Amino acid sequence: MAYVNNIRMFVRVYELGNMSAAARDQRTSPAVASSRIAELERHLGVRLFNRTTRALHATEHGQLFYDGALGILDAIETAEATVMEASQSPRGTLFVSAPLGLGRRIIAPAVPRFKKMYPDIDIRLRLSDRLVDVTAEGLDLAFHLGTLSDSDLKVRMIADCPRHLVAAPSYIARRGNPVDGATLVQDKHDCLNLRFPGAREFQWTLQTADGPRRYEISGPFESDDGDVLTQWALDGCGVILKPEFEVAEHLRTGALVPVAVATPPYPTQLACLSPSRRFRDPKVQLFSGFMIAHCRERLASA
Structure with missing residues (x-):
């Protein structure tokens, strides 16, 4: 060896x-x-x-x-x-990454159940909202939210995730509820931004009667942790763009409410990525199959 x-x-x-x-x-x-x-x-x-x-x-x-x-x-x-x-006894260690919100709410809670089913497989889970280089970082699997670029990675699509523009009632009482993306920009609403090394310029692509349109947004706060942005929104600091599963409970309780509903965001894609040469590994196939089914079930009930 x-x-x-x-x-x-x-x-x-x-x-x-x-x-x-x-x-x-x-x-x-x-x-x-x-x-x-x-x-x-x-x-x-x-x-x-x-x-x-x-x-x-x-x-x-x-x-x-x-x-x-x-x-x-x-x-x-x-x-x-x-x-x-x-031998039907897969063993070893899997290195897995996921975005913070998805990892904390959906992936991490299911890992112990997978471990009980396959006790000889260990999981090393890394959570980050930054862009991950699957190959360079030695990952076996990566859960990805967003548009996929061309690569040599094996891709398994999981689901389309609805997204919403939301803000707290206290923010709306202070600044008003923008009708659409144009109002959001014209009235200089405080948009809370996800920012990390390599992040693109701040643009939100929204659905309009004339098709997709990009809006240049800005705001007083930014973070590389999406959950921090959600807390700031709950505190009345501004508007966030979030997958539904991250804010579903806040929408149900009224702690956050939809804004700019005339131009809603497009859904984002959730996919599972793996380097081609690791895709045949039974550990990878078992974990990806288990988590894909789990994600689809959780997202359907969000």
Whole structure:
């Protein structure tokens, strides 16, 4: 296994371009990562990376070895998946990511039930509203809300999620209830924004009689945590755009009410993503199938 672990480390260093990042990805120290690369280079008799004080770049030999290394790891993972499938005893660790709201309300509560069904599978769940690079971050599965860009990832669509523009009654009493997106902008309503590194400019695409229209919005507050925005809205600080499942209870109680109803937001897509070479893993298929069914059930009852 030592040689296989060295190859796994090489692949992650190659893909991440950073020894420390690869070490974190493989749950080890930079010193161990460096020693594994050095051992692999000694075995092959070539230098795989050129190192400078600021950067690490694959040599020509490293570039050639990368494609072969992927093939080796893919063959091992396929063989392991075949054995686990035949033995009907999948085991190992899954690294999963999800947006904060979805993860806290829907994904995380169901993980213990999955663990009881498959006690030999461990789950490492990461929650974040930022954009996630599934491959670079070494994830087995990622739940994604929003428009999907073209990629080599395997995609399983889960559901279309209705969304709403909402605000607290106290905010509406102070600023009024905008009729539509145009009023929202013209009257300079306080829009509470989700902001994280790499986020796009603040635009809300709403449904109008003439089709989709983008509105440039602004506001006094922003956060990279969607639940923080919801709390600010509950406190009367402004308007938020949210999936229905995140604000359904607040809508039922009247703590939040719809605004700009003449131009509602479009639904957003919820999907499950997985790197192509991990898609056959029985652990991945079991967890994704379980969670997809669970998500659809919960969203239908929201």
